[in-house]
Amino acid sequence: MFILDRILPFIFSYIRPFIKWFLHAFTRLSELQRICYGARAGASRTSQVERSLTLSKRPQIQRLVLDLDGAAPYVNNEELLEFAPRAARIVMQAKRIKHNVHPDFARLLGTCVTSIWGYRRLMHQVEQLRAEKYDSDNLDHEEKLLRLWQLLMPETPLTGRVTKQWQDIGFQGDDPKTDF
Incomplete structure (x- = not known):
């Protein structure tokens, strides 16, 4: 079982680009578009979008993920909502997705982005509270x-x-x- 746990991810990391290329060639949709249009709304879609963004080889998307990861713990709700249009704009530019051809994509991706980094912000806030020591003088x-x-x-x-x-x-x- 240990060998399968080590070998399968290794094999998948080499096969994944070919699968993505094949699906893109025949559907004319990027992986993120296929996820946003095909996966059920909610946690399933959001986790697939998160995985796709994290594994992306595009420098613009990698930079976006790093920027959002760095900012998420410290933003307020208003600023968090600004992540969605920014991410959609960068992804659509990097993947050459035309807004007039795919008008729903930005909204669907934005919902996932808000959930992903909202959750990461929540995890940071909970960790800060957990790490705070009880002080009887407080x-x-x-x-x-x-x-x-x-x-x-x-x-x-x-x-x-x-x-x-x-x-x-x-x-x-x-x-x-x-x-x-």
């Missing part, structure tokens, strides 16, 4: 901890900040800060 952290108690045990008042009551909601000791 009033915001303490308020969140007390709010957690109030939401989980609304009928039971907390007798103190350090108490065995915390074990009732799954903390291991008397002081919940030791679990973080």
Whole structure:
């Protein structure tokens, strides 16, 4: 099984360009167009678009992916929505896709681009929150901890900040800060 896991991707990496060339020659559509027009909307299409963009050999698309990867963690929602038209413009230029012949392509690709880099931005934000250490001197952290108690045990008042009551909601000791 180990050999198959190593050999098949290696073989696929050499066969993929020929398959792409063959399909492009007969359909007159790029891989991204075939995905956007043929794959079911949602996660299936988005993951295929992500894979295609990541494996692209075109320098403009490689640069685009690097730029979006670098910017995604730090943009707001408005800026994230600007990724879609930019990506569509660059891909259509690199692949020589005419907008008047394929008017839906930019919209379909843009939806996937927004999902891909929106998800990457979310992963970055979650990782930042996960990496933040609990600080008992931070009033915001303490308020969140007390709010957690109030939401989980609304009928039971907390007798103190350090108490065995915390074990009732799954903390291991008397002081919940030791679990973080």
